[in-house]
Amino acid sequence: MKNKVLIGICIAIFLIGVIGSALVLFAPHGTKVNIVQDGAVLYTFDLSVTEDQTLEIEYNGRTNIVQIENGKIRVVEADCPDKTCIRMGWLETGSLPIVCLPNHLSIEFADEREDLDAVIK
């Protein structure tokens, strides 16, 4: 009986995860992105009007090289041990940010609500 309840909770967690993942993957996003380090916004770009460029972002002597090309953004080079940030590729899937945990860096779509707020004001 106890086990059934616990297995039920496991299944519920799994389903919440699946639904949540689908919501994140299919979330609509705009063209504004924030580059965030240690929770503070370093840069904001509107990718639809930003020229192609590369940025070097430093953290404690380590760097991430961020590329903006044809209205898309990604990490092309990084000094981090895991390189997950590079493998995540272009920022384009739903509301999923690119993160580099070792270098405290994340590149995320700016919240649409900010735009709405601006319109209301």
Add this chain to the structure above:
Amino acid sequence: MNVKKLAELSILTGIALIIFVVELQIPNPFPIPGIKLGLANIITVYALYHYRAKEVMTMVFIRIFLASVLGGNMMAFIYSFFGSVFCLTGMLLLKRFIDEKHLWIASVFGAVLHNMGQITAAIFIMGTGVIVYLPFLLVSGCIAGAFTGWIAQIAVHRIKGNDAKQK
């Protein structure tokens, strides 16, 4: 703690570290930080049911420290530390309700809690944006936890079989 126990715990820590290093060599198909099989969890789940809470905790913290040094990623230590504190606390409580024949259930909760601990650490370090990773980690935690728990169950079964033969 007697010498025999100390030796056993050291061997388990060593095995967990070897498993960790081997897993590092397996390319991860999911480029999402935090998603991994966590095979070293097999040892933790096993130890949880055979040693005292204090012994398991010491073993896990020594392991994650050495694993971060071996992996050359000290940032990983903070995430593993938060993950392990969540995971061990949860599993030690659940141990009372879950018997050894249902190790895999304890393991699923352990893995999910580990991921939640990591996300908590990430929110402190990176800001709240990373919370969108949580649902992916819940899914991967359930699958990875069930898998490692199942292997731990097989291991327990085999070890018991061997012990019976020796006697």
